[in-house]
Amino acid sequence: MSPYKTRSRKKPVVLCFSGHDPSGxxxxxxxxxxxxxxxxxxVTVITALTCQxxxxxxxxxxxxxxxxxxQCDALLNDISINAIKIGxxxxxxxxxxxxxxxxxxxDIPVILDPVLASGGGDSLSAHHLIDAINTYLVPGCHxxxxxxxxxxxxTHAREHALIERAAHILLESGCENVLVTGTHSDSDLIExxxxxxxxxxxxxxxxxxxxxxxxxxxxxxxxxxxxxAQGKSTASAVxxxxxxxxxxxxxxxxxxxxxxxxxxLYTLTNDT
Ligand code: PLP
Numbered sequence: 001m002s003p004y005k006t007r008s009r010k011k012p013v014v015l016c017f018s019g020h021d022p023s024g025x026x027x028x029x030x031x032x033x034x035x036x037x038x039x040x041x042x043v044t045v046i047t048a049l050t051c052q053x054x055x056x057x058x059x060x061x062x063x064x065x066x067x068x069x070x071q072c073d074a075l076l077n078d079i080s081i082n083a084i085k086i087g088x089x090x091x092x093x094x095x096x097x098x099x100x101x102x103x104x105x106x107d108i109p110v111i112l113d114p115v116l117a118s119g120g121g122d123s124l125s126a127h128h129l130i131d132a133i134n135t136y137l138v139p140g141c142h143x144x145x146x147x148x149x150x151x152x153x154x155t156h157a158r159e160h161a162l163i164e165r166a167a168h169i170l171l172e173s174g175c176e177n178v179l180v181t182g183t184h185s186d187s188d189l190i191e192x193x194x195x196x197x198x199x200x201x202x203x204x205x206x207x208x209x210x211x212x213x214x215x216x217x218x219x220x221x222x223x224x225x226x227x228x229a230q231g232k233s234t235a236s237a238v239x240x241x242x243x244x245x246x247x248x249x250x251x252x253x254x255x256x257x258x259x260x261x262x263x264x265l266y267t268l269t270n271d272t
């Protein structure tokens with residue numbers, strides 16, 4: 001008999017579908033850190049390998065969709081999942097495989113970060129991928145977290161004046177909530193807008209920080225997924241995740257020659 005006492009407890013679990021960013025700023029590493037920082041556990045299925053540094057995405061390769069499906073089946077037969085977070089999807093085959101998986105789990109809330117471009121502006125999607133995301137992933141989603149260019153591209157809208165209409169198009173196609181993040185505007189105060197199917201609209205604001213960041217969208221969506229996995233309401237999950245993301249950015253660092261990275265584990269290194 002071991003003399004040590006241990007705890008056997010359940011942690012909320014988030015299943016993440018994301019690309020691997022070897023720089024560690026975005027993608028699956030961002031998800032794992034942001035989810036762990038909320039006391040939840042991330043199980044991770046890689047959708048793509050990327051070749052990138054802190055400034056640019058040079059290349060990416062989607063994974064084989066059958067391998068992704070096999071990996072998910074093994075996880076879902078073993079571990080109870082409380083929320084699903086989808087980030088970079090990279091190919092239509094990967095989108096379709098994720099669709100098969102989520103439609104077999106209709107009770108698990110899905111948080112979709114429609115990663116269409118990198119923080120540095122490199123495209124991570126083409127037209128046919130956007131169509132597949134709209135057809136297979138948007139309907140049935142609990143929350144989708146596009147930034148302003150993403151909500152416009154997803155709905156093929158051309159003008160900023162159409163943001164509200166674009167959010168409603170996503171709601172009409174069957175997702176429950178749309179959080180349009182406001183970083184890509186030029187105002188000093190960043191305004192994020194949460195549109196709900198019941199027609200209500202909530203506003204959240206953040207001060208604008210001085211740098212460009214790599215992985216802020218991943219940090220936000222995966223921390224929301226962790227809070228939803230804990231059973232929090234959408235509005236409360238969004239509010240807490242925005243606060244956590246802001247703190248991670250404010251405590252960020254610049255390890256390379258490109259963008260700043262959030263420090264998602266800032267509570268471990270802060271001496272204050
Ligand atoms: N996922 C991966 C794998 C990426 O490489 C990137 C950006 O390069 C993103 C997501 C999006 O990052 P951000 O959170 O900056 O939008």
